[in-house]
Amino acid sequence: MPANFMISAYITAAYGGVDVFDFQYDFSKLEEAARKICDQVYSDSPPVSPASLIFNRLPSFYQLLDSQSFRMGGDGFVQHPEVVGMKADEYAQLTQDPYAFVVEKVIPRQYRNLDPSNTAKALISMQRALLAMEEDANASIPWFMKIMDDYGYYPGAPMGASGFCEAPYDYIADQLRSFSGISMDIRRHRDEIKEACDAVLPMMFKMGRPAFAHPLGTVMTPLHMPTFMREKDFMEVWMPSYKKMYEQYAALGIRGGAFCEDNWMRYLDNLMELPSGMVLMFEYGDPQKIKDKLGKKFILQGLYPSTLLKTGTKQQVLDKAKELLDIMLPGGGYIFGFDKGPLTLSDTNMENYIALSHFVHEYAVYDNPGESFGTPVNSEGFVFEEEKMTLKSKYLFDWEEFKQKYPHTPDFARERFEKSDNRVFNLYMNMTI
Numbered sequence: 234m235p236a237n238f239m240i241s242a243y244i245t246a247a248y249g250g251v252d253v254f255d256f257q258y259d260f261s262k263l264e265e266a267a268r269k270i271c272d273q274v275y276s277d278s279p280p281v282s283p284a285s286l287i288f289n290r291l292p293s294f295y296q297l298l299d300s301q302s303f304r305m306g307g308d309g310f311v312q313h314p315e316v317v318g319m320k321a322d323e324y325a326q327l328t329q330d331p332y333a334f335v336v337e338k339v340i341p342r343q344y345r346n347l348d349p350s351n352t353a354k355a356l357i358s359m360q361r362a363l364l365a366m367e368e369d370a371n372a373s374i375p376w377f378m379k380i381m382d383d384y385g386y387y388p389g390a391p392m393g394a395s396g397f398c399e400a401p402y403d404y405i406a407d408q409l410r411s412f413s414g415i416s417m418d419i420r421r422h423r424d425e426i427k428e429a430c431d432a433v434l435p436m437m438f439k440m441g442r443p444a445f446a447h448p449l450g451t452v453m454t455p456l457h458m459p460t461f462m463r464e465k466d467f468m469e470v471w472m473p474s475y476k477k478m479y480e481q482y483a484a485l486g487i488r489g490g491a492f493c494e495d496n497w498m499r500y501l502d503n504l505m506e507l508p509s510g511m512v513l514m515f516e517y518g519d520p521q522k523i524k525d526k527l528g529k530k531f532i533l534q535g536l537y538p539s540t541l542l543k544t545g546t547k548q549q550v551l552d553k554a555k556e557l558l559d560i561m562l563p564g565g566g567y568i569f570g571f572d573k574g575p576l577t578l579s580d581t582n583m584e585n586y587i588a589l590s591h592f593v594h595e596y597a598v599y600d601n602p603g604e605s606f607g608t609p610v611n612s613e614g615f616v617f618e619e620e621k622m623t624l625k626s627k628y629l630f631d632w633e634e635f636k637q638k639y640p641h642t643p644d645f646a647r648e649r650f651e652k653s654d655n656r657v658f659n660l661y662m663n664m665t666i
Contacts, residue, residue, distance in 0.1 A: 235569075238274050238276040239281075239282065240575075242289050243309070243310060243576055245263060245266050246266055248583055249263070254309050261375075263376070278389060279377070279380060283374050287397065291366055292311055293366070297365055298344040300343060301316050302343045302344075316343060316408060317411045318342045318410075324422055325425070330627060331429075331626070332624060332626035333626050341355075393444035393445060395450040396453070397453050399437060399666060401474040402474065409665075426470055430473070434478055438482075452479075452482055454489075456494055458471065459500060460500075467500065467503070472503060483509070483613070484611060484616055490513070492516070496517040501526045504531075509611070510610040514533075515572070518536065524560060531607065532568065532606065534569070534570040536561075537571050538571075539574065543575075543580060547588050554596070555592075565599055630653075632647045632651065635650070
């Protein structure tokens with residue numbers, strides 16, 4: 234069975250004796266600490282990762298822009314407080330041109346140094362932040378690539394074959410309206426939310442869409458809001474745009490993936506409506522019922538209680554793993570994973586963590602390795618609806634308009650400009666995820 238033990242940069246630093254503040258401003262300081270993790274933890278894929286705006290929440294980038302969305306606490310951990318980037322009476326503006334609304338309204342509200350009333354400060358601040366992000370990546374990628382080679386880790390899907398986005402409803406809730414805001418809006422602005430989800434759908438689809446389809450690639454979404462919603466609201470407001478998004482990925486041969494946060498037991502039947510072949514990660518729930526209901530259509534992952542690493546004895550940790558694996562292993566289609574990964578060293582016991590990683594490697598052996606599993610992607614025969622899934626915005630690069638203004642530009646330049654525009658688009662999306 235594939236073993237994927239991913240350890241946070243905070244744990245890597247603390248376990249290796251690196252100051253939790255220092256490494257976040259110079260990721261080269263993590264190299265020796267990362268090697269210590271790799272020496273002790275068994276994992277088929279790398280248990281450490283390079284600097285990333287999404288997965289490490291780079292403080293330099295956020296601080297140089299004076300972000301209200303991501304702020305470093307006194308413990309060095311970058312947190313996401315509840316913030317509001319959109320007012321309750323602005324749904325119509327969001328629906329009209331979602332990308333323009335995000336760029337014009339949401340980002341300046343969430344990043345104070347991008348205040349449009351001071352364009353010079355905004356331009357300089359953005360350039361500083363981009364250079365800092367580039368420096369963070371350049372400080373970590375060299376040692377990460379050496380670790381990949383030295384330890385022979387499985388590299389995963391080819392670069393460009395995977396993606397990340399949010400459910401349209403969750404995107405609106407996360408940094409636009411906030412948890413409390415969307416919870417009020419679902420009663421007061423229900424129809425407007427439904428329209429907004431449909432409008433945001435092409436934007437999320439564009440964000441998550443990989444450069445190409447590959448059997449090992451996935452487009453992942455963390456599912457935040459459903460367990461806090463009434464079932465009626467979930468089925469009528471949340472689910473339609475999310476389901477449509479993955480049907481359209483499937484139509485292109487792209488595998489979907491989701492992290493079902495909290496307890497999804499009441500929604501198992503609804504999950505069966507999603508396209509075949511998706512990877513579904515679970516936080517809480519009954520493993521046997523989840524496997525019985527979903528195990529033939531989807532690849533399953535998660536459900537091991539990470540708190541046990543901290544509170545349990547070594548034997549209790551291993552016994553729980555055996556109990557879970559004895560349920561999930563038969564027939565294949567399960568990847569071991571935690572309900573949620575520990576974030577800081579105080580959240581876990583590294584001796585137990587290390588012992589667990591080796592136990593899973595030795596105990597979790599399939600009798601049919603290499604065979605395909607489950608229902609193939611797009612067994613349903615979904616057809617891609619290009620017109621409906623194409624995002625339209627006044628801020629997206631328009632080749633025809635550009636060519637008309639600069640007629641001597643060779644046609645081969647189009648691909649280059651459109652790739653650059655896509656990078657800009659993804660940057661702004663990542664700033665609001």
